[in-house]
Amino acid sequence: MVVEKNVPLQPWNTFGIAARALNLVRIREVADLLQARSDPALSQAPFFVLGGGSNIVLTGDVKPTVLKMEIKGFRLVEETAKAWIVEAGAGEAWHDCVAWTLRQGYPGLENMALIPGTVGASPVQNIGAYGVELQDRFESLDAVDMATGQVFTLTAEQCAFGYRDSVFKHGAPVTPIEREGVQPLGLAGRAVITHVRFRLPRPWKPELGYLDLERRRAEAGIESPTAQQIFDWVCEIRRAKLPDPAVLGNAGSFFKNPTVTPEQCSDIIAREPRIVHYPMPDGSVKLAAGWLIDACGWRGKTIGKAGVYEKQALVLVNRGTAQDSVTGGEVMTLAKAIQTSVYERFGIRLEPEPVVV
Missing domain, CATH: 3.90.78.10 (UDP-N-acetylenolpyruvoylglucosamine reductase, C-terminal domain)
Known part of the structure; x- marks a missing residue:
């Protein structure tokens, strides 16, 4: 576990707002989370999870202990006749995850290309774009209950996905998660996601219900685009509409x-x-x-x-x-x-x- 004091957060939020973290812990494996929650000096304050910093507005210095999520890695968990099950570390950049799946021949996430943020933040927000939401491709996730130290797994149903919503955006339950299959009532400020698994359906079929994508398909004169072509179109559309945070916060x-x-x-x-x-x-x-x-x-x-x-x-x-x-x-x-x-x-x-x- 690496702990840093008085850390500038301006490079780590895409708005580019100047602020500092009084304590920042780099989380590179699950053991770092368990060590942070058991450290008397760190656990006195609440925890705040920082991924890519793409969905936050800092209004001052951050007094809660900042958990900088840096758990990495991609892997194919299972391949069946109906789906590829792929896992990614919560600290991986979301766009890198989408690009990796395509390079490996596992399509299904291409409509959500170039969404900023990390893999770990994707279920929290139930991210979505161009006709596809995370819940459409979600299998399960692993997380740590920072109140009890319990490592647990949640299914899509237990995540209670809604439009840009999930169980991670609502208040924590009074009692801990004690057994598998219990539906959490709310995990905001309590659970920290470490790994996310996606179910990418086979056979793959393009999702082209969005007007901008259909327009690109018509312009290209392509009746049945590949996943890579959809990925490229989505990147072009997003870059034309949205500013690059590296240029304009x-x-x-x-x-x-x-x-x-x-x-x-x-x-x-x-x-x-x-x-x-x-x-x-x-x-x-x-x-x-x-x-x-x-x-x-x-x-x-x-x-x-x-x-x-x-x-x-x-x-x-x-x-x-x-x-x-x-x-x-x-x-x-x-x-x-x-x-x-x-x-x-x-x-x-x-x-x-x-x-x-």
Whole structure:
């Protein structure tokens, strides 16, 4: 276990916000987690798990003990006639995981290429893009209960996946996880994911239901694209729409796409016929948060050193510099102003995606 004091976190959050960790522990194997939870000096404070730093807004120095997830490795666990079961360490970059599976001939994750963050964060957020969500490809995960030191495994059902949601984003249960098969009530601030396994279906078939992908397929004149071609198209689309955090600090999509009832959607359409909306399998309707923000005139606007990206109103960006960075307070002031505008015009409350620390 490697422990560091007073560590700058600016290089380790994609927004580029200047902040420090009072204590940071590099987690390179499960034993490091068990040692951290049993260390009297470290366990006095809560734990905060840091992966790729792509979904957080730091509003000051981090007082909880920061667990910097660096568990690495990829492997094929099992191959059957119906699926490849692949495992990745929680500290691996998500995009690297997608690229590795394709190089090995295990397609299925290509629609989620170039999503920032680490493998360990992917179930927490139930990441998704271009018609595929993590829950569609999930097999199981391993984690450590930091309250008890127990190492346990969860299935998809036990993870309680929802839209950008999971059991890891809700309050911890009062009692520990005592036996296999018990459904956790909430594991936020308690469980630390160490390994994630994916079920990649065989035979593979392309997922092309998303308009941007269908447009690329038509432009290329390819009737049946390969997984690699879909991977390349997704990377091109994302790079055209979203800023590179290495160039312009950001946390990706800042707000969740809200869902409304068909009646609410009809009412909004009567006032705003051009609103972008998508019917969902459960009968609800998903609205494009970026369109709502754009309609309120926020594209390209700034508050302090926090701004709204010119090419995609769903993305908030850092207009400062490495020496004079945006603060978490400026980011949240801008976010709250946007929320107020959207609510006043549409009666819809936007919910931020990033974790505010």
